[in-house]
Amino acid sequence: MTPEHENPPARRTYSYLGPAGTFTEAALAQVPEARDQIWRPVRNVGEALADVVEGRSDAAMIAIENSVDGGVSTAQDALATMPGLRIIGEYLVPVNFVLVARPGTRMEEVSLVAAHPVAYAQCLQWLTTTLPAHAHIPAASNVASALGILDGTSDADAAVAAPGIVAHHDLTVLAEGIGDNPSAVTRFVLVSRTVAPAPPTGADKTSLIVELPEDHPGALLELLEQFATRGINLSLLASRPIGDALGRYRFVIDADGHVHDERMADALLGLRRFSPKVIFLGSYARADRAIVRYPPRYSDDVFAEARDWLRGLLSGEPET
Template sequence: MTTVSSDVFPTRRIYSFLGPAGTFTEAALAQVPEARGQVWKPVNNVGEALSDVVEGRSDAAMIAIENSVDGGVSTAQDALATMPGLRIVGEYLVPVDFVLVAKPGATLADVKLVAAHPVAYAQCLRWLSREMPEHAHLPAASNVASAMGIIDGTSDADAAIAPPGILEHHDLELLAEHIGDNVNAVTRFVLVARTVAPPTPTGADKTSLIVELPTEYSGALMEMLEQFATRGINLSLLASRPIGDALGRYRFVVDADGHIADERMADALLGLRRFSPQVIFLGSYPRADRAIIRYSDRYSDEVFVEARDWLRGLLSGEPES
Protein backbone atom coordinates (compact mmCIF):
# COMPACT_ATOMS: atom_id res chain seq x y z
CA MET A 1 0.00 0.00 0.00
CA THR A 2 1.46 3.37 -1.03
CA THR A 3 1.49 5.83 1.82
CA VAL A 4 -0.57 8.93 1.00
CA SER A 5 -0.60 12.32 2.70
CA SER A 6 -3.73 12.85 4.78
CA ASP A 7 -4.12 16.30 3.17
CA VAL A 8 -4.97 14.69 -0.17
CA PHE A 9 -7.97 12.73 1.09
CA PRO A 10 -9.13 14.51 4.28
CA THR A 11 -12.26 12.37 4.59
CA ARG A 12 -10.38 9.10 4.58
CA ARG A 13 -9.63 7.21 7.77
CA ILE A 14 -6.01 7.27 8.94
CA TYR A 15 -4.23 4.19 10.25
CA SER A 16 -0.86 4.40 12.02
CA PHE A 17 1.54 1.47 11.78
CA LEU A 18 5.18 0.74 12.54
CA GLY A 19 6.98 1.75 9.35
CA PRO A 20 8.48 2.15 6.94
CA ALA A 21 6.59 0.29 4.23
CA GLY A 22 7.23 -3.44 4.11
CA THR A 23 7.07 -4.26 7.83
CA PHE A 24 5.13 -7.15 9.29
CA THR A 25 2.89 -4.52 10.90
CA GLU A 26 1.95 -3.27 7.46
CA ALA A 27 1.18 -6.88 6.48
CA ALA A 28 -1.17 -7.08 9.47
CA LEU A 29 -2.86 -3.82 8.49
CA ALA A 30 -3.39 -5.23 5.01
CA GLN A 31 -5.69 -7.84 6.60
CA VAL A 32 -8.14 -5.15 7.81
CA PRO A 33 -10.91 -4.83 5.18
CA GLU A 34 -12.00 -1.36 6.31
CA ALA A 35 -8.41 -0.05 6.07
CA ARG A 36 -8.08 -0.77 2.36
CA GLY A 37 -8.05 2.38 0.28
CA GLN A 38 -7.54 4.55 3.37
CA VAL A 39 -4.50 6.54 4.52
CA TRP A 40 -1.71 4.46 6.06
CA LYS A 41 0.66 6.50 8.21
CA PRO A 42 4.08 4.97 9.02
CA VAL A 43 5.44 5.85 12.46
CA ASN A 44 8.63 5.09 14.36
CA ASN A 45 7.40 3.19 17.43
CA VAL A 46 4.41 1.87 19.34
CA GLY A 47 4.16 4.92 21.57
CA GLU A 48 3.89 7.22 18.57
CA ALA A 49 1.25 5.00 16.95
CA LEU A 50 -0.94 4.99 20.07
CA SER A 51 -0.41 8.70 20.71
CA ASP A 52 -1.70 9.33 17.20
CA VAL A 53 -4.92 7.59 18.18
CA VAL A 54 -5.31 9.22 21.60
CA GLU A 55 -4.66 12.71 20.20
CA GLY A 56 -6.85 12.24 17.15
CA ARG A 57 -4.20 12.24 14.42
CA SER A 58 -5.19 8.69 13.46
CA ASP A 59 -8.42 6.74 13.67
CA ALA A 60 -6.67 3.51 14.65
CA ALA A 61 -3.21 1.98 15.02
CA MET A 62 -1.88 -1.50 14.30
CA ILE A 63 0.65 -2.73 16.87
CA ALA A 64 2.37 -6.03 17.63
CA ILE A 65 1.30 -7.39 21.01
CA GLU A 66 2.65 -10.95 21.18
CA ASN A 67 4.67 -13.46 19.22
CA SER A 68 4.95 -17.19 19.47
CA VAL A 69 8.71 -17.22 20.09
CA ASP A 70 9.53 -14.22 22.27
CA GLY A 71 6.21 -13.89 24.13
CA GLY A 72 4.51 -10.59 24.86
CA VAL A 73 5.76 -7.33 23.37
CA SER A 74 6.48 -5.43 26.57
CA THR A 75 6.53 -1.95 25.03
CA ALA A 76 3.02 -2.45 23.66
CA GLN A 77 1.70 -3.95 26.90
CA ASP A 78 3.15 -1.11 28.98
CA ALA A 79 1.79 1.53 26.61
CA LEU A 80 -1.72 0.09 26.77
CA ALA A 81 -1.49 0.03 30.56
CA THR A 82 -0.51 3.68 30.87
CA MET A 83 -2.34 5.43 28.00
CA PRO A 84 -6.06 5.83 28.78
CA GLY A 85 -8.79 6.08 26.19
CA LEU A 86 -7.76 3.13 24.00
CA ARG A 87 -9.67 0.03 22.97
CA ILE A 88 -8.59 -3.08 21.04
CA VAL A 89 -11.08 -3.67 18.21
CA GLY A 90 -9.49 -6.62 16.40
CA GLU A 91 -6.56 -9.02 16.25
CA TYR A 92 -4.59 -10.35 13.30
CA LEU A 93 -1.95 -13.06 12.89
CA VAL A 94 1.04 -12.76 10.57
CA PRO A 95 3.35 -15.73 9.85
CA VAL A 96 6.93 -14.64 10.45
CA ASP A 97 9.79 -15.39 8.08
CA PHE A 98 13.15 -13.62 7.87
CA VAL A 99 16.04 -13.11 5.47
CA LEU A 100 19.57 -11.86 6.09
CA VAL A 101 20.49 -9.09 3.64
CA ALA A 102 23.49 -6.84 3.01
CA LYS A 103 24.86 -4.41 0.46
CA PRO A 104 25.37 -5.87 -3.04
CA GLY A 105 28.55 -7.92 -3.27
CA ALA A 106 28.76 -8.79 0.44
CA THR A 107 29.15 -12.37 1.65
CA LEU A 108 28.19 -14.15 4.85
CA ALA A 109 31.86 -14.22 5.84
CA ASP A 110 31.88 -10.41 5.89
CA VAL A 111 29.22 -10.16 8.59
CA LYS A 112 30.24 -9.24 12.12
CA LEU A 113 27.51 -6.81 13.16
CA VAL A 114 23.85 -7.63 12.48
CA ALA A 115 21.10 -5.00 12.63
CA ALA A 116 17.72 -6.33 13.74
CA HIS A 117 14.60 -5.42 15.66
CA PRO A 118 14.97 -7.05 19.11
CA VAL A 119 11.97 -9.34 18.58
CA ALA A 120 13.24 -10.46 15.17
CA TYR A 121 16.70 -10.99 16.60
CA ALA A 122 15.31 -13.26 19.32
CA GLN A 123 13.44 -15.29 16.71
CA CYS A 124 16.63 -15.88 14.68
CA LEU A 125 19.12 -16.27 17.54
CA ARG A 126 19.75 -20.01 17.18
CA TRP A 127 20.46 -19.68 13.46
CA LEU A 128 22.75 -16.69 14.05
CA SER A 129 24.61 -18.42 16.87
CA ARG A 130 25.13 -21.51 14.73
CA GLU A 131 26.15 -19.77 11.49
CA MET A 132 27.88 -16.68 12.94
CA PRO A 133 28.83 -17.43 16.55
CA GLU A 134 30.96 -14.28 16.89
CA HIS A 135 28.42 -11.80 15.57
CA ALA A 136 27.13 -8.78 17.53
CA HIS A 137 23.62 -7.34 17.54
CA LEU A 138 22.72 -3.75 16.65
CA PRO A 139 19.07 -3.04 17.68
CA ALA A 140 16.85 -1.43 15.05
CA ALA A 141 13.51 0.36 15.34
CA SER A 142 11.78 -2.06 12.96
CA ASN A 143 12.50 -5.02 10.70
CA VAL A 144 12.58 -2.78 7.64
CA ALA A 145 14.53 0.00 9.37
CA SER A 146 17.34 -2.50 10.00
CA ALA A 147 17.81 -2.88 6.24
CA MET A 148 17.20 0.78 5.42
CA GLY A 149 20.15 1.75 7.61
CA ILE A 150 22.40 -0.38 5.44
CA ILE A 151 20.94 1.05 2.25
CA ASP A 152 21.34 4.71 3.21
CA GLY A 153 24.63 4.25 5.07
CA THR A 154 23.35 5.40 8.46
CA SER A 155 23.97 2.00 10.09
CA ASP A 156 27.33 0.49 10.99
CA ALA A 157 25.90 -3.00 10.57
CA ASP A 158 27.29 -5.41 7.96
CA ALA A 159 23.94 -7.15 7.46
CA ALA A 160 20.33 -6.90 8.53
CA ILE A 161 17.51 -9.24 9.46
CA ALA A 162 14.45 -8.20 7.46
CA PRO A 163 11.15 -9.47 6.03
CA PRO A 164 11.49 -11.25 2.66
CA GLY A 165 9.46 -8.51 0.99
CA ILE A 166 12.36 -6.07 1.41
CA LEU A 167 13.98 -7.61 -1.66
CA GLU A 168 11.05 -6.52 -3.82
CA HIS A 169 11.69 -2.85 -3.04
CA HIS A 170 15.46 -2.49 -2.67
CA ASP A 171 18.66 -3.72 -4.29
CA LEU A 172 20.16 -5.88 -1.56
CA GLU A 173 22.32 -8.99 -1.42
CA LEU A 174 20.43 -12.03 -0.11
CA LEU A 175 22.86 -13.77 2.23
CA ALA A 176 20.42 -16.31 3.70
CA GLU A 177 16.68 -16.97 3.77
CA HIS A 178 14.31 -18.74 6.16
CA ILE A 179 16.63 -17.95 9.06
CA GLY A 180 13.91 -17.97 11.73
CA ASP A 181 14.38 -20.63 14.38
CA ASN A 182 10.72 -21.68 14.27
CA VAL A 183 9.03 -22.29 10.93
CA ASN A 184 5.66 -21.95 12.69
CA ALA A 185 6.47 -18.56 14.20
CA VAL A 186 3.55 -16.14 14.23
CA THR A 187 3.19 -12.59 15.49
CA ARG A 188 -0.13 -11.42 16.88
CA PHE A 189 -1.15 -7.85 16.12
CA VAL A 190 -4.02 -5.80 17.51
CA LEU A 191 -5.88 -2.90 15.96
CA VAL A 192 -6.35 -0.17 18.56
CA ALA A 193 -8.88 2.68 18.35
CA ARG A 194 -10.24 5.24 20.76
CA THR A 195 -12.69 3.89 23.34
CA VAL A 196 -15.80 2.54 21.66
CA ALA A 197 -18.51 0.06 22.59
CA PRO A 198 -17.41 -3.55 22.02
CA PRO A 199 -18.61 -5.18 18.79
CA THR A 200 -21.44 -7.71 18.90
CA PRO A 201 -20.35 -11.13 20.24
CA THR A 202 -19.52 -13.72 17.59
CA GLY A 203 -19.01 -16.77 19.81
CA ALA A 204 -15.32 -16.70 18.85
CA ASP A 205 -14.17 -13.75 20.92
CA LYS A 206 -11.37 -12.68 23.20
CA THR A 207 -11.33 -10.18 26.06
CA SER A 208 -8.12 -8.36 26.99
CA LEU A 209 -7.52 -6.83 30.41
CA ILE A 210 -4.77 -5.39 32.58
CA VAL A 211 -5.18 -6.12 36.28
CA GLU A 212 -3.23 -5.01 39.34
CA LEU A 213 -3.11 -7.05 42.54
CA PRO A 214 -4.47 -5.14 45.57
CA THR A 215 -1.48 -5.82 47.86
CA GLU A 216 1.31 -8.33 48.18
CA TYR A 217 -0.02 -11.25 50.20
CA SER A 218 0.08 -15.01 49.92
CA GLY A 219 -2.49 -16.22 47.44
CA ALA A 220 -3.24 -12.83 45.84
CA LEU A 221 -2.50 -14.03 42.32
CA MET A 222 -4.52 -17.19 42.92
CA GLU A 223 -7.45 -15.10 44.08
CA MET A 224 -7.29 -13.09 40.86
CA LEU A 225 -7.15 -16.23 38.72
CA GLU A 226 -10.10 -17.72 40.61
CA GLN A 227 -12.30 -14.94 39.20
CA PHE A 228 -11.89 -16.71 35.84
CA ALA A 229 -11.55 -20.33 36.93
CA THR A 230 -14.77 -20.40 38.98
CA ARG A 231 -16.67 -19.13 35.93
CA GLY A 232 -15.17 -21.59 33.46
CA ILE A 233 -13.14 -18.98 31.55
CA ASN A 234 -9.91 -20.06 29.88
CA LEU A 235 -6.95 -17.68 29.79
CA SER A 236 -4.89 -17.66 26.60
CA LEU A 237 -2.39 -15.13 27.95
CA LEU A 238 -1.18 -14.23 31.43
CA ALA A 239 1.90 -12.01 31.56
CA SER A 240 3.35 -9.90 34.37
CA ARG A 241 4.81 -6.44 33.88
CA PRO A 242 6.40 -4.22 36.56
CA ILE A 243 4.23 -1.27 37.55
CA GLY A 244 7.36 0.78 38.13
CA ASP A 245 6.43 2.59 41.33
CA ALA A 246 8.20 0.15 43.66
CA LEU A 247 10.27 -3.01 43.49
CA GLY A 248 8.14 -6.15 43.40
CA ARG A 249 4.94 -4.45 42.21
CA TYR A 250 3.41 -5.99 39.10
CA ARG A 251 0.38 -5.69 36.84
CA PHE A 252 -0.92 -8.63 34.82
CA VAL A 253 -1.84 -8.63 31.16
CA VAL A 254 -4.72 -11.07 30.60
CA ASP A 255 -6.38 -12.48 27.50
CA ALA A 256 -9.53 -14.41 28.36
CA ASP A 257 -11.66 -16.51 26.03
CA GLY A 258 -15.07 -14.90 25.65
CA HIS A 259 -16.86 -11.55 25.32
CA ILE A 260 -17.83 -8.97 27.92
CA ALA A 261 -21.46 -9.49 26.86
CA ASP A 262 -21.23 -13.15 27.94
CA GLU A 263 -22.77 -13.55 31.39
CA ARG A 264 -19.81 -15.54 32.71
CA MET A 265 -17.31 -12.91 31.50
CA ALA A 266 -19.35 -10.02 32.86
CA ASP A 267 -19.57 -11.79 36.22
CA ALA A 268 -15.79 -12.33 36.22
CA LEU A 269 -15.17 -8.65 35.49
CA LEU A 270 -17.42 -7.66 38.39
CA GLY A 271 -15.40 -9.98 40.62
CA LEU A 272 -12.14 -8.45 39.39
CA ARG A 273 -13.48 -4.95 39.99
CA ARG A 274 -14.26 -5.79 43.61
CA PHE A 275 -10.87 -7.45 44.04
CA SER A 276 -8.43 -5.19 42.23
CA PRO A 277 -7.64 -1.48 42.72
CA GLN A 278 -7.06 -1.14 38.96
CA VAL A 279 -8.74 -3.08 36.15
CA ILE A 280 -8.22 -1.80 32.61
CA PHE A 281 -10.64 -3.19 30.06
CA LEU A 282 -8.79 -3.21 26.74
CA GLY A 283 -11.62 -4.68 24.70
CA SER A 284 -13.66 -7.67 23.56
CA TYR A 285 -13.15 -8.51 19.91
CA PRO A 286 -13.26 -11.44 17.45
CA ARG A 287 -10.39 -13.90 17.65
CA ALA A 288 -8.08 -13.95 14.64
CA ASP A 289 -8.49 -17.70 14.24
CA ARG A 290 -12.30 -17.45 14.56
CA ALA A 291 -12.26 -20.54 16.82
CA ILE A 292 -15.58 -20.93 18.63
CA ILE A 293 -15.20 -20.84 22.42
CA ARG A 294 -16.33 -24.08 24.08
CA TYR A 295 -17.39 -24.24 27.72
CA SER A 296 -19.41 -26.41 30.08
CA ASP A 297 -23.20 -26.00 30.15
CA ARG A 298 -23.00 -24.99 33.80
CA TYR A 299 -21.37 -21.71 32.68
CA SER A 300 -23.96 -20.86 30.03
CA ASP A 301 -25.66 -17.45 30.03
CA GLU A 302 -28.95 -19.09 31.01
CA VAL A 303 -27.47 -20.49 34.22
CA PHE A 304 -26.25 -17.05 35.34
CA VAL A 305 -29.59 -15.43 34.47
CA GLU A 306 -31.53 -18.14 36.35
CA ALA A 307 -29.32 -17.68 39.41
CA ARG A 308 -29.98 -13.93 39.47
CA ASP A 309 -33.72 -14.48 39.03
CA TRP A 310 -33.64 -16.96 41.92
CA LEU A 311 -31.92 -14.38 44.15
CA ARG A 312 -34.42 -11.67 43.20
CA GLY A 313 -37.21 -14.04 44.13
CA LEU A 314 -35.70 -14.63 47.56
CA LEU A 315 -35.35 -10.89 48.15
CA SER A 316 -38.93 -10.20 47.07
CA GLY A 317 -40.40 -12.97 49.19
CA GLU A 318 -41.65 -15.08 46.33
CA PRO A 319 -42.40 -18.68 47.32
CA GLU A 320 -39.83 -21.16 46.10
CA SER A 321 -41.13 -23.65 43.57
Protein backbone atom coordinates in the same frame (compact mmCIF):
# COMPACT_ATOMS: atom_id res chain seq x y z
CA MET B 1 -28.26 16.93 -4.72
CA THR B 2 -27.53 13.99 -7.00
CA PRO B 3 -25.25 11.18 -5.84
CA GLU B 4 -22.49 12.13 -8.28
CA HIS B 5 -22.18 15.53 -6.56
CA GLU B 6 -22.02 14.15 -3.03
CA ASN B 7 -18.70 14.40 -1.20
CA PRO B 8 -16.85 11.07 -0.98
CA PRO B 9 -16.48 9.65 2.54
CA ALA B 10 -13.40 10.87 4.41
CA ARG B 11 -10.50 8.45 4.34
CA ARG B 12 -9.50 6.88 7.63
CA THR B 13 -5.95 7.04 9.01
CA TYR B 14 -4.12 4.07 10.55
CA SER B 15 -0.84 4.39 12.46
CA TYR B 16 1.69 1.56 12.42
CA LEU B 17 5.33 0.98 13.28
CA GLY B 18 7.16 2.02 10.14
CA PRO B 19 8.68 2.54 7.75
CA ALA B 20 7.17 0.36 5.04
CA GLY B 21 8.23 -3.27 5.08
CA THR B 22 7.73 -4.08 8.78
CA PHE B 23 5.80 -6.97 10.29
CA THR B 24 3.36 -4.37 11.64
CA GLU B 25 2.62 -3.24 8.10
CA ALA B 26 1.94 -6.88 7.19
CA ALA B 27 -0.55 -7.06 10.06
CA LEU B 28 -2.29 -3.87 8.94
CA ALA B 29 -2.58 -5.33 5.44
CA GLN B 30 -4.89 -7.99 6.94
CA VAL B 31 -7.50 -5.38 7.94
CA PRO B 32 -10.13 -5.16 5.17
CA GLU B 33 -11.41 -1.73 6.21
CA ALA B 34 -7.85 -0.30 6.14
CA ARG B 35 -7.34 -0.97 2.44
CA ASP B 36 -7.09 2.16 0.28
CA GLN B 37 -6.97 4.31 3.42
CA ILE B 38 -4.15 6.46 4.82
CA TRP B 39 -1.36 4.52 6.52
CA ARG B 40 0.75 6.63 8.85
CA PRO B 41 4.20 5.17 9.73
CA VAL B 42 5.44 6.05 13.22
CA ARG B 43 8.59 5.36 15.23
CA ASN B 44 7.28 3.51 18.28
CA VAL B 45 4.22 2.10 20.04
CA GLY B 46 3.74 5.17 22.23
CA GLU B 47 3.56 7.44 19.19
CA ALA B 48 1.07 5.12 17.48
CA LEU B 49 -1.28 5.11 20.47
CA ALA B 50 -0.86 8.86 21.04
CA ASP B 51 -1.99 9.36 17.43
CA VAL B 52 -5.25 7.62 18.32
CA VAL B 53 -5.81 9.39 21.64
CA GLU B 54 -5.08 12.82 20.16
CA GLY B 55 -7.14 12.25 17.00
CA ARG B 56 -4.41 12.11 14.34
CA SER B 57 -5.38 8.52 13.52
CA ASP B 58 -8.57 6.49 13.69
CA ALA B 59 -6.75 3.36 14.84
CA ALA B 60 -3.26 1.97 15.41
CA MET B 61 -1.77 -1.47 14.80
CA ILE B 62 0.67 -2.59 17.51
CA ALA B 63 2.48 -5.82 18.38
CA ILE B 64 1.42 -7.14 21.77
CA GLU B 65 2.72 -10.72 22.02
CA ASN B 66 5.29 -12.99 20.39
CA SER B 67 5.21 -16.78 20.58
CA VAL B 68 8.98 -16.87 21.21
CA ASP B 69 9.66 -13.79 23.35
CA GLY B 70 6.30 -13.47 25.12
CA GLY B 71 4.44 -10.23 25.78
CA VAL B 72 5.62 -6.93 24.32
CA SER B 73 6.14 -4.99 27.54
CA THR B 74 6.19 -1.53 25.94
CA ALA B 75 2.76 -2.12 24.40
CA GLN B 76 1.31 -3.60 27.59
CA ASP B 77 2.58 -0.71 29.71
CA ALA B 78 1.28 1.87 27.23
CA LEU B 79 -2.20 0.33 27.25
CA ALA B 80 -2.14 0.34 31.05
CA THR B 81 -1.28 4.01 31.34
CA MET B 82 -3.00 5.68 28.35
CA PRO B 83 -6.77 6.01 28.96
CA GLY B 84 -9.43 6.09 26.27
CA LEU B 85 -8.23 3.13 24.16
CA ARG B 86 -10.02 -0.02 23.06
CA ILE B 87 -8.79 -3.15 21.21
CA ILE B 88 -11.11 -3.86 18.28
CA GLY B 89 -9.34 -6.76 16.56
CA GLU B 90 -6.34 -9.07 16.57
CA TYR B 91 -4.15 -10.38 13.75
CA LEU B 92 -1.41 -13.00 13.56
CA VAL B 93 1.73 -12.63 11.45
CA PRO B 94 4.27 -15.44 10.98
CA VAL B 95 7.74 -14.25 11.95
CA ASN B 96 9.91 -15.06 8.97
CA PHE B 97 13.28 -13.44 8.27
CA VAL B 98 15.44 -13.00 5.19
CA LEU B 99 19.10 -12.04 4.81
CA VAL B 100 19.39 -9.13 2.37
CA ALA B 101 22.27 -7.16 0.88
CA ARG B 102 23.08 -4.62 -1.81
CA PRO B 103 22.67 -5.98 -5.34
CA GLY B 104 25.76 -7.89 -6.42
CA THR B 105 26.76 -9.01 -2.92
CA ARG B 106 27.60 -12.71 -2.52
CA MET B 107 27.13 -14.77 0.62
CA GLU B 108 30.87 -15.44 0.95
CA GLU B 109 31.50 -11.69 1.13
CA VAL B 110 29.37 -11.26 4.24
CA SER B 111 31.25 -10.79 7.51
CA LEU B 112 29.23 -8.03 9.23
CA VAL B 113 25.47 -8.54 9.72
CA ALA B 114 23.12 -5.76 10.84
CA ALA B 115 20.04 -6.84 12.78
CA HIS B 116 17.68 -5.70 15.49
CA PRO B 117 18.74 -7.55 18.67
CA VAL B 118 15.46 -9.50 18.92
CA ALA B 119 15.64 -10.54 15.27
CA TYR B 120 19.31 -11.44 15.66
CA ALA B 121 18.52 -13.69 18.63
CA GLN B 122 15.80 -15.45 16.61
CA CYS B 123 18.23 -16.14 13.73
CA LEU B 124 21.38 -16.83 15.74
CA GLN B 125 21.54 -20.57 15.10
CA TRP B 126 21.25 -20.13 11.32
CA LEU B 127 23.78 -17.28 11.28
CA THR B 128 26.27 -19.22 13.41
CA THR B 129 26.01 -22.26 11.15
CA THR B 130 26.01 -20.42 7.82
CA LEU B 131 28.34 -17.52 8.68
CA PRO B 132 30.44 -18.82 11.60
CA ALA B 133 32.90 -15.90 11.46
CA HIS B 134 30.32 -13.11 11.21
CA ALA B 135 29.99 -10.16 13.60
CA HIS B 136 26.73 -8.51 14.61
CA ILE B 137 25.96 -4.79 14.27
CA PRO B 138 22.82 -3.89 16.30
CA ALA B 139 20.13 -1.91 14.45
CA ALA B 140 17.19 0.12 15.75
CA SER B 141 14.66 -1.95 13.78
CA ASN B 142 14.39 -4.66 11.14
CA VAL B 143 13.87 -2.03 8.46
CA ALA B 144 16.71 0.17 9.73
CA SER B 145 19.12 -2.75 9.48
CA ALA B 146 18.41 -3.01 5.74
CA LEU B 147 18.24 0.72 4.99
CA GLY B 148 21.61 1.26 6.66
CA ILE B 149 23.41 -0.90 4.11
CA LEU B 150 21.66 0.94 1.26
CA ASP B 151 22.38 4.50 2.36
CA GLY B 152 25.87 3.80 3.65
CA THR B 153 25.18 4.65 7.30
CA SER B 154 25.99 1.08 8.30
CA ASP B 155 29.23 -0.83 7.75
CA ALA B 156 27.31 -4.10 7.51
CA ASP B 157 27.58 -6.33 4.44
CA ALA B 158 24.10 -7.81 4.92
CA ALA B 159 21.04 -7.36 7.10
CA VAL B 160 18.37 -9.48 8.76
CA ALA B 161 14.95 -8.11 7.80
CA ALA B 162 11.30 -8.99 7.24
CA PRO B 163 10.49 -10.38 3.78
CA GLY B 164 8.31 -7.36 2.95
CA ILE B 165 11.37 -5.09 2.75
CA VAL B 166 12.18 -6.23 -0.80
CA ALA B 167 8.84 -4.87 -2.07
CA HIS B 168 9.96 -1.35 -1.16
CA HIS B 169 13.74 -1.28 -1.66
CA ASP B 170 16.30 -2.53 -4.17
CA LEU B 171 17.83 -5.34 -2.16
CA THR B 172 19.11 -8.80 -3.03
CA VAL B 173 17.83 -11.73 -0.97
CA LEU B 174 20.80 -13.92 -0.03
CA ALA B 175 18.74 -16.41 2.00
CA GLU B 176 15.12 -16.93 2.99
CA GLY B 177 13.56 -18.49 6.07
CA ILE B 178 16.59 -17.94 8.29
CA GLY B 179 14.65 -17.86 11.57
CA ASP B 180 15.50 -20.65 13.99
CA ASN B 181 11.85 -21.28 14.90
CA PRO B 182 9.65 -21.84 11.85
CA SER B 183 6.51 -21.69 14.02
CA ALA B 184 7.21 -18.21 15.44
CA VAL B 185 4.20 -15.91 15.30
CA THR B 186 3.60 -12.34 16.46
CA ARG B 187 0.16 -11.27 17.64
CA PHE B 188 -0.93 -7.74 16.75
CA VAL B 189 -3.96 -5.79 17.95
CA LEU B 190 -5.82 -2.94 16.28
CA VAL B 191 -6.54 -0.19 18.81
CA SER B 192 -9.08 2.61 18.48
CA ARG B 193 -10.55 5.19 20.81
CA THR B 194 -13.11 3.82 23.28
CA VAL B 195 -16.12 2.32 21.50
CA ALA B 196 -18.79 -0.20 22.46
CA PRO B 197 -17.67 -3.81 21.91
CA ALA B 198 -18.76 -5.45 18.67
CA PRO B 199 -21.44 -8.15 19.07
CA PRO B 200 -20.11 -11.57 20.16
CA THR B 201 -19.22 -14.11 17.48
CA GLY B 202 -18.76 -17.19 19.68
CA ALA B 203 -15.02 -17.06 18.96
CA ASP B 204 -14.07 -14.09 21.07
CA LYS B 205 -11.39 -12.87 23.44
CA THR B 206 -11.56 -10.29 26.23
CA SER B 207 -8.43 -8.32 27.22
CA LEU B 208 -8.00 -6.75 30.64
CA ILE B 209 -5.37 -5.16 32.84
CA VAL B 210 -5.95 -5.76 36.54
CA GLU B 211 -4.02 -4.42 39.51
CA LEU B 212 -3.63 -6.52 42.63
CA PRO B 213 -4.73 -4.92 45.90
CA GLU B 214 -2.24 -4.59 48.76
CA ASP B 215 0.15 -7.52 48.85
CA HIS B 216 -1.13 -10.42 50.95
CA PRO B 217 -1.03 -14.23 50.79
CA GLY B 218 -3.38 -15.56 48.13
CA ALA B 219 -4.00 -12.25 46.34
CA LEU B 220 -3.16 -13.68 42.92
CA LEU B 221 -5.23 -16.79 43.65
CA GLU B 222 -8.22 -14.57 44.46
CA LEU B 223 -7.80 -12.84 41.10
CA LEU B 224 -7.62 -16.12 39.20
CA GLU B 225 -10.63 -17.53 41.04
CA GLN B 226 -12.79 -14.83 39.44
CA PHE B 227 -12.28 -16.69 36.17
CA ALA B 228 -11.89 -20.29 37.33
CA THR B 229 -15.19 -20.35 39.24
CA ARG B 230 -16.99 -19.18 36.09
CA GLY B 231 -15.37 -21.63 33.67
CA ILE B 232 -13.32 -19.01 31.83
CA ASN B 233 -9.99 -20.03 30.31
CA LEU B 234 -7.07 -17.57 30.28
CA SER B 235 -4.90 -17.57 27.16
CA LEU B 236 -2.53 -14.90 28.52
CA LEU B 237 -1.50 -13.97 32.06
CA ALA B 238 1.51 -11.65 32.28
CA SER B 239 2.72 -9.53 35.18
CA ARG B 240 4.11 -6.02 34.83
CA PRO B 241 5.44 -3.84 37.68
CA ILE B 242 3.19 -0.86 38.44
CA GLY B 243 6.31 1.15 39.25
CA ASP B 244 5.26 2.94 42.42
CA ALA B 245 6.80 0.43 44.84
CA LEU B 246 8.53 -2.95 44.95
CA GLY B 247 6.13 -5.88 44.91
CA ARG B 248 3.29 -3.95 43.24
CA TYR B 249 2.09 -5.58 40.03
CA ARG B 250 -0.59 -5.30 37.41
CA PHE B 251 -1.62 -8.32 35.35
CA VAL B 252 -2.29 -8.35 31.62
CA ILE B 253 -5.03 -10.90 30.93
CA ASP B 254 -6.59 -12.41 27.83
CA ALA B 255 -9.71 -14.41 28.69
CA ASP B 256 -11.69 -16.63 26.32
CA GLY B 257 -15.14 -15.17 25.78
CA HIS B 258 -17.00 -11.88 25.34
CA VAL B 259 -18.15 -9.26 27.84
CA HIS B 260 -21.71 -9.85 26.62
CA ASP B 261 -21.46 -13.46 27.84
CA GLU B 262 -23.11 -13.78 31.24
CA ARG B 263 -20.13 -15.66 32.73
CA MET B 264 -17.65 -13.01 31.53
CA ALA B 265 -19.78 -10.12 32.74
CA ASP B 266 -20.08 -11.81 36.13
CA ALA B 267 -16.30 -12.30 36.27
CA LEU B 268 -15.72 -8.61 35.53
CA LEU B 269 -18.07 -7.66 38.34
CA GLY B 270 -16.05 -9.92 40.65
CA LEU B 271 -12.80 -8.34 39.51
CA ARG B 272 -14.20 -4.85 40.04
CA ARG B 273 -15.12 -5.71 43.65
CA PHE B 274 -11.70 -7.25 44.25
CA SER B 275 -9.25 -4.98 42.44
CA PRO B 276 -8.48 -1.28 42.97
CA LYS B 277 -8.18 -0.84 39.19
CA VAL B 278 -9.58 -2.86 36.29
CA ILE B 279 -8.91 -1.66 32.74
CA PHE B 280 -11.23 -3.18 30.14
CA LEU B 281 -9.28 -3.21 26.87
CA GLY B 282 -11.98 -4.80 24.74
CA SER B 283 -13.85 -7.89 23.59
CA TYR B 284 -13.15 -8.83 19.98
CA ALA B 285 -13.08 -11.76 17.56
CA ARG B 286 -10.13 -14.11 17.91
CA ALA B 287 -7.71 -14.11 14.99
CA ASP B 288 -7.90 -17.90 14.72
CA ARG B 289 -11.74 -17.83 14.85
CA ALA B 290 -11.66 -20.81 17.25
CA ILE B 291 -15.04 -21.28 18.94
CA VAL B 292 -14.83 -20.87 22.72
CA ARG B 293 -15.92 -24.08 24.49
CA TYR B 294 -17.08 -24.27 28.10
CA PRO B 295 -19.03 -26.70 30.33
CA PRO B 296 -22.85 -26.47 30.15
CA ARG B 297 -23.04 -25.36 33.81
CA TYR B 298 -21.49 -22.03 32.73
CA SER B 299 -23.94 -21.26 29.92
CA ASP B 300 -25.75 -17.91 29.77
CA ASP B 301 -29.06 -19.65 30.57
CA VAL B 302 -27.68 -20.99 33.86
CA PHE B 303 -26.51 -17.53 34.95
CA ALA B 304 -29.82 -15.95 33.91
CA GLU B 305 -31.82 -18.61 35.80
CA ALA B 306 -29.75 -18.06 38.96
CA ARG B 307 -30.27 -14.30 38.72
CA ASP B 308 -34.04 -14.77 38.26
CA TRP B 309 -34.13 -17.14 41.23
CA LEU B 310 -32.46 -14.54 43.47
CA ARG B 311 -34.77 -11.81 42.20
CA GLY B 312 -37.72 -14.01 43.13
CA LEU B 313 -36.38 -14.52 46.63
CA LEU B 314 -35.98 -10.78 47.16
CA SER B 315 -39.49 -10.02 45.89
CA GLY B 316 -41.17 -12.70 48.01
CA GLU B 317 -42.32 -14.89 45.16
CA PRO B 318 -43.23 -18.45 46.22
CA GLU B 319 -40.65 -21.03 45.21
CA THR B 320 -41.76 -23.61 42.69
